[in-house]
Amino acid sequence: MIGIVSYGTYIPKYRVCTEDIAAAWKKNPSEIIGALGVKEKTVPGVDEDAVTIALEAALQSLSYFQGKPSEIGALFVGSESHPYAVNPSSTIIGEFLGIGTAYLASDLEFACKAGTAGIQMVAGLLAAKHIAYGLAIGADTAQSRPHDALEYSSAAAGSAFLLGSSNILASLLSYTSYSSDTPDFWRRDGIRYPSHAGRFTGEPAYFAHVMGAAIKLFQKTKLRPEDFDYCVFHMPNGKFPREVAKRLGFSEKQLAPSLTVDRIGNPYSASSMMGMSAVLDVIKPNKKICMVSYGSGAGSDAFFWKTTQKLETVQKKRKQHKGMVCQQIENKTYIDYFGYLKQTHKL
Amino acid sequence: MNITVAGIGMTKFGELWAASPRWLASEAVHRAIEDSGMEKKSIQGLFVANMLSGMLGMQGHLGALFAEELGLSGVPAYTVEGACASGGLAIHAGMMSILSGQYDTVLVLGVEKMTDHKPELVSSALMGAGSNEERLTGATFPGLYAMLARSHMEKYGTTEKQLAAVSVKNHFHASFNPLAQFTHPITIDTVLKSSCVADPLKLLDCSPVTDGAAAVILTKKVMRASSGVQIIASQIATDTLGLSGRKSLTELAATKIAAKKAFQQAGVEINDIDCAEVHDCFTIAEILAIEDIGFGNKGEVGPRMEKGVYTLGTAARVVVNSSGGLKGCGHPIGATGVKQIVEITNQLRGACGKRQVKNAKCGLAHNVGGTGATAVVHILKK
Amino acid sequence: MISPVKIWRNQQHFTKLIGKTGIIVSWTMIRVPPDGFSEQAPYPLAIVRLDDGTHVTAQVVDWDISQLHSKQKMITVLRRTIETTADGVIPYGIKVKPI
Numbered sequence: 001m002i003g004i005v006s007y008g009t010y011i012p013k014y015r016v017c018t019e020d021i022a023a024a025w026k027k028n029p030s031e032i033i034g035a036l037g038v039k040e041k042t043v044p045g046v047d048e049d050a051v052t053i054a055l056e057a058a059l060q061s062l063s064y065f066q067g068k069p070s071e072i073g074a075l076f077v078g079s080e081s082h083p084y085a086v087n088p089s090s091t092i093i094g095e096f097l098g099i100g101t102a103y104l105a106s107d108l109e110f111a112c113k114a115g116t117a118g119i120q121m122v123a124g125l126l127a128a129k130h131i132a133y134g135l136a137i138g139a140d141t142a143q144s145r146p147h148d149a150l151e152y153s154s155a156a157a158g159s160a161f162l163l164g165s166s167n168i169l170a171s172l173l174s175y176t177s178y179s180s181d182t183p184d185f186w187r188r189d190g191i192r193y194p195s196h197a198g199r200f201t202g203e204p205a206y207f208a209h210v211m212g213a214a215i216k217l218f219q220k221t222k223l224r225p226e227d228f229d230y231c232v233f234h235m236p237n238g239k240f241p242r243e244v245a246k247r248l249g250f251s252e253k254q255l256a257p258s259l260t261v262d263r264i265g266n267p268y269s270a271s272s273m274m275g276m277s278a279v280l281d282v283i284k285p286n287k288k289i290c291m292v293s294y295g296s297g298a299g300s301d302a303f304f305w306k307t308t309q310k311l312e313t314v315q316k317k318r319k320q321h322k323g324m325v326c327q328q329i330e331n332k333t334y335i336d337y338f339g340y341l342k343q344t345h346k347l
Numbered sequence: 348m349n350i351t352v353a354g355i356g357m358t359k360f361g362e363l364w365a366a367s368p369r370w371l372a373s374e375a376v377h378r379a380i381e382d383s384g385m386e387k388k389s390i391q392g393l394f395v396a397n398m399l400s401g402m403l404g405m406q407g408h409l410g411a412l413f414a415e416e417l418g419l420s421g422v423p424a425y426t427v428e429g430a431c432a433s434g435g436l437a438i439h440a441g442m443m444s445i446l447s448g449q450y451d452t453v454l455v456l457g458v459e460k461m462t463d464h465k466p467e468l469v470s471s472a473l474m475g476a477g478s479n480e481e482r483l484t485g486a487t488f489p490g491l492y493a494m495l496a497r498s499h500m501e502k503y504g505t506t507e508k509q510l511a512a513v514s515v516k517n518h519f520h521a522s523f524n525p526l527a528q529f530t531h532p533i534t535i536d537t538v539l540k541s542s543c544v545a546d547p548l549k550l551l552d553c554s555p556v557t558d559g560a561a562a563v564i565l566t567k568k569v570m571r572a573s574s575g576v577q578i579i580a581s582q583i584a585t586d587t588l589g590l591s592g593r594k595s596l597t598e599l600a601a602t603k604i605a606a607k608k609a610f611q612q613a614g615v616e617i618n619d620i621d622c623a624e625v626h627d628c629f630t631i632a633e634i635l636a637i638e639d640i641g642f643g644n645k646g647e648v649g650p651r652m653e654k655g656v657y658t659l660g661t662a663a664r665v666v667v668n669s670s671g672g673l674k675g676c677g678h679p680i681g682a683t684g685v686k687q688i689v690e691i692t693n694q695l696r697g698a699c700g701k702r703q704v705k706n707a708k709c710g711l712a713h714n715v716g717g718t719g720a721t722a723v724v725h726i727l728k729k
Numbered sequence: 730m731i732s733p734v735k736i737w738r739n740q741q742h743f744t745k746l747i748g749k750t751g752i753i754v755s756w757t758m759i760r761v762p763p764d765g766f767s768e769q770a771p772y773p774l775a776i777v778r779l780d781d782g783t784h785v786t787a788q789v790v791d792w793d794i795s796q797l798h799s800k801q802k803m804i805t806v807l808r809r810t811i812e813t814t815a816d817g818v819i820p821y822g823i824k825v826k827p828i
Binding site: 467468470471479480482484485486496499501547589590 | 754756757760761762763765766767769784787799810813820822824
């Protein structure tokens with residue numbers, strides 16, 4: 001049996017409101033909130049980056065872990081905002097976690113699904129009994145061009161899953177992946193801001209791949225949407241996950257606990273993992289979850305998780321230490337558009 | 348220990364754009380040699396005090412540089428560095444070299460050129476006096492002393508007004524010192540209204556960026572009676588480099604230890620001191636210095652400062668920083684400790700004109716490096 | 730560019746300093762920053778006494794003015810520290826945040 005042994009999340013303290021961004025560009029805020037479904041998004045501190053954010057999430061996951069950091073045999077960090085083009089975030093994080101030197105480290109990039117790709121890779125190593133524990137992290141300080149539509153949603157956060165073959169709080173019972181070459185959103189090497197193909201990012205990109213991976217998962221597990229208790233999707237905005245859930249046959253109730261996007265925006269590689277963490281924070285043992293990520297370029301990773309009794313111990317600790325996703329969401333300070341530009345190094 | 352201060356000299360302190368380090372040194376040394384009445388060739392050793400030349404000007408090896416510049420090529424020469432205590436440390440080195448028996452007469456030169464570079468760069472370079480931990484946090488010297496101020500204020504009730512009183516006193520004293528950087532008195536209000544640099548310290552709580560040089564000739568030779576000022580104690584103590592290692596944030600232990608040893612060595616008592624030049628890099632630093640040397644009890648110096656207890660004309664006993672101190676006279680880092688000896692010597696000679704402390708017979712100089720990682724105390728007597 | 734070797738050597742001390750709790754002993758607000766910190770200014774600086782009795786001097790992050798006082802509970806975190814050239818190794822270090 002393979003699954004999540006512990007999980008950690010980190011949401012930076014700062015928020016900027018869609019209203020304030022819209023006002024700066026003399027746009028109608030209610031139109032934008034209506035279109036995107038994002039009221040406010042997270043902003044990293046001026047001294048935070050994908051590495052520091054990933055580290056916070058990883059440290060939190062290790063704080064609920066009974067074992068030692070040195071037992072971790074693999075560490076994958078997925079991000080679109082790795083501080084270096086060449087120099088692994090994973091070893092910087094591994095060093096600060098005190099993992100030691102006996103581990104496989106690698107940085108992953110696949111737009112917003114780099115974190116979940118890591119989950120599948122760790123799962124493979126666990127199944128091969130090559131490692132005892134592996135850490136998969138998705139973390140981003142997402143960049144967007146000022147005045148671009150993405151400015152309202154590109155956010156920052158980190159989510160870490162510590163996976164193993166014992167003391168599991170959520171078993172990984174099945175997983176699939178759906179990949180293709182679809183240029184809906186990209187960033188060239190050396191170019192500061194990403195570009196996207198507008199409406200092309202919808203049907204042929206997000207929906208095709210999320211549904212593709214989900215349907216493959218249904219076929220593989222012989223489960224239907226109603227057999228699951230909850231579902232989690234990558235959340236680029238408030239509309240897409242709601243729409244895809246509906247199309248796949250999930251109910252609003254199944255989707256609800258995962259919807260972090262309205263309050264934090266889209267933290268790219270951390271999005272679906274954060275949504276999954278939000279679900280894990282509040283549900284009971286023996287619940288089935290369908291989780292599907294999406295990364296532009298494009299691909300989706302789908303997972304079938306089932307919670308165990310061990311979930312409750314970690315839930316309690318997270319609540320006690322104010323580490324739950326909903327608690328981290330509430331721990332916030334608002335900054336204005338100018339502060340947002342400063343803290344994201346645009347000034 | 349009775350080493351005579353044979354000659355003293357210093358340049359004006361201030362923003363001396365046209366003055367190069369070489370010019371500053373020549374000026375100060377020329378005046379010291381003239382004052383001593385000795386011949387240049389009696390100088391057997393040169394001790395240079397400087398902190399920033401290497402960091403800002405990429406120039407090290409100042410012993411050889413200034414020996415050549417001063418026409419002393421061939422004479423043993425080297426630099427002594429201990430951040431802002433470099434001057435006091437160089438005086439100590441000069442004295443030890445004579446006491447060792449190796450030299451009879453030596454020259455101690457403190458020189459600093461700070462205005463060639465933008466303030467942010469100078470501020471960063473000055474953090475070379477602190478710890479790596481402090482540098483990596485983005486600390487500045489005003490910031491570090493501000494934390495000492497806050498601790499003092501919280502423990503003893505010292506107020507911002509009392510801190511401002513230090514600055515007012517030192518500007519008042521400086522107005523009688525033709526070589527001081529600042530020439531006009533200021534008011535408490537002006538200090539309190541100046542812009543905040545690191546809460547609670549404001550611009551006028553902080554000593555300025557200054558160019559300047561000071562030189563002292565020390566000798567064991569018997570000199571003519573009229574300039575018979577002697578250094579009778581020279582003591583140094585160190586403490587942790589960074590504030591986070593200190594046992595207390597309301598005292599500088601290095602000052603306490605060096606002062607105690609100095610009084611012991613000199614065989615004089617605190618009440619024998621008529622005039623003292625203490626290290627007021629920031630207003631709080633003077634309050635701490637006065638307390639730690641023993642001129643006032645912990646927590647009582649703030650109120651006493653407001654009452655003028657250490658001010659020329661109203662002093663109860665010792666006049667502190669008649670030169671204007673670092674705040675009023677200026678603080679060219681390496682030169683300060685040497686300038687302090689120049690001022691005390693002048694006081695004991697009765698040569699201070701409008702800022703003369705009446706019947707000054709015994710004086711003290713206190714020079715600190717960093718936030719108190721080094722403290723040097725000299726006691727002089729006529 | 731800051732020496733990568735120095736960064737590497739310094740960072741080895743930080744691992745065991747992350748996630749430690751303590752209280753503010755004294756603090757200030759740096760309004761005139763040194764070179765390499767202009768993007769972050771103004772920022773508070775504090776001396777924090779950790780639970781084990783040792784002290785750290787560190788920049789305060791994620792703060793509210795009401796939290797800048799002696800005895801405020803703090804925790805150590807890892808953040809970027811001094812700004813460096815665009816092609817240099819990034820220095821990370823210890824800062825403190827109110828809890």
